[in-house]
Amino acid sequence: MSDDVRSLDDPVSPQLTQSERLLAVRVVEEAVTNALRHGGAHSLRVAIDLDVDCLAVAVVDDGSGFDAPTVGPRSGTKRLQERLVLIGGRLNVSSVPGEGTRVEARVPISTMYDA
Numbered sequence: 001m002s003d004d005v006r007s008l009d010d011p012v013s014p015q016l017t018q019s020e021r022l023l024a025v026r027v028v029e030e031a032v033t034n035a036l037r038h039g040g041a042h043s044l045r046v047a048i049d050l051d052v053d054c055l056a057v058a059v060v061d062d063g064s065g066f067d068a069p070t071v072g073p074r075s076g077t078k079r080l081q082e083r084l085v086l087i088g089g090r091l092n093v094s095s096v097p098g099e100g101t102r103v104e105a106r107v108p109i110s111t112m113y114d115a
Contacts, residue, residue, distance in 0.1 A: 004050035024055050030076050031059035031103040039063020055107040065095045
């Protein structure tokens with residue numbers, strides 16, 4: 001987690017809403033769960049940074065990967081993508097069988113719009 005994000009989520013004066021925080025956590029949770037449960041990953045890298053008016057969340061794993069376009073419409077990742085789109089965010093999953101997976105999300109931050 002970058003220092004910019006730590007400043008936004010300072011317990012003394014938090015600037016992230018509970019919804020923003022929980023959505024970022026949910027992205028990480030879904031990506032890590034899928035990497036371990038379905039991909040057999042041995043290592044994961046999680047990064048959360050601030051990018052203009054969004055939290056930029058990235059989870060990269062070294063698992064078995066998969067054919068991303070074949071994921072069903074009711075998967076956890078697809079449902080998460082729908083949630084993010086509703087608030088102006090996005091979720092991108094890129095994976096190649098045998099080469100791991102990269103999950104990237106942009107979670108809009110409401111306090112940035114008010115500044």
